[in-house]
Amino acid sequence: MKHLQERQLVSADLCQGSFLHVLRDTVELSNGSLSTREYVVHPGAVMVVPLLEDVDGQLRLVLERQFRYPLRQVIIEFPAGKIDPGEDPFHCARRELREETGYQANFWARAGLLHPVVAYSTEAIDIWFARGLIAGERRLDEDEMLDVFTATPSELMGWCRDGLVTDAKTLVAALWLQNVLSGAWELDWSDSVAGESNGK
């Protein structure tokens, strides 16, 4: 793939906010010409797909509603959050699930990875499934406002089809969920403790 490659010549800060860090690099393209690439440097994130077994054995999903300021909209999402410096993604998955929803999970499986914006961010989101949920108390940051609710897989799929779910990571979670529930894709579940050592 050498004919597609781009080579870094210079890298400089375009801006450093309190949340967003943007770089502007000068690159050499494979045809020898120069170009610039501007992109957000991101620490990475984790999304959790929490599977809740109802008292009657029916599967429900734990979801969130959160106001997303850039879109000026309340968005339906699976629990997710940024990885802390030096944090293991599996640790982050357990922490975010507990902080945002109060749930702890006995069984975990890593599904895969997604890149939300390949054109202008280094962000990668690790996708985890959680089951064997035990309810507990949420520990939201003081200024973190979000609603937790549950839905059936078929409700979620309907919302994806009808445009009520537009968050890319949550739509990707729906792809995983559909194929896991149909048996087409397999997850490698492990218990919370074993998962931790695998994840490290």
Added chain:
Amino acid sequence: MKHLQERQLVSADLCQGSFLHVLRDTVELSNGSLSTREYVVHPGAVMVVPLLEDVDGQLRLVLERQFRYPLRQVIIEFPAGKIDPGEDPFHCARRELREETGYQANFWARAGLLHPVVAYSTEAIDIWFARGLIAGERRLDEDEMLDVFTATPSELMGWCRDGLVTDAKTLVAALWLQNVLSGAWELDWSDSVAGESNGK
């Protein structure tokens, strides 16, 4: 959902690059406290899922391989591109398909919308399907390097499962494709001319 809402107090440029425009707003949260929100202002984009009927009637998908500098990786993607100022999304879909792959399509259907990064970008991607493809010549920008190739739907699904496809918009396209091909989700196809007037 008033308890989730955030209200803009001040908006200011954090930086203005040649490609990325980043704002930093001061907002009032629903609990009355102040916070800042930093985010990329994006004109919106379009993705096309081009369905190619083989000579033997088998369905193939038109895909691209492109070096994505922020990730320092060659990424597999469906054709996509930014909407020009004042451009209609359907016009953008036809333009990007023709420029990047050379194909023109007789039939078009709008599937939905996705938001790649709800936390820090206003970007929305319109999802279109195209069929009745007629091959023609690509018109890439001088410094645009990408490979066009085809794959079967089951090859694509395997790559999504195995982590060879990690681009969020392409994974969301796979969700649409799987449900359209199974008959679970319906598309409203129209021919190129009718589609144009619908899209406007």
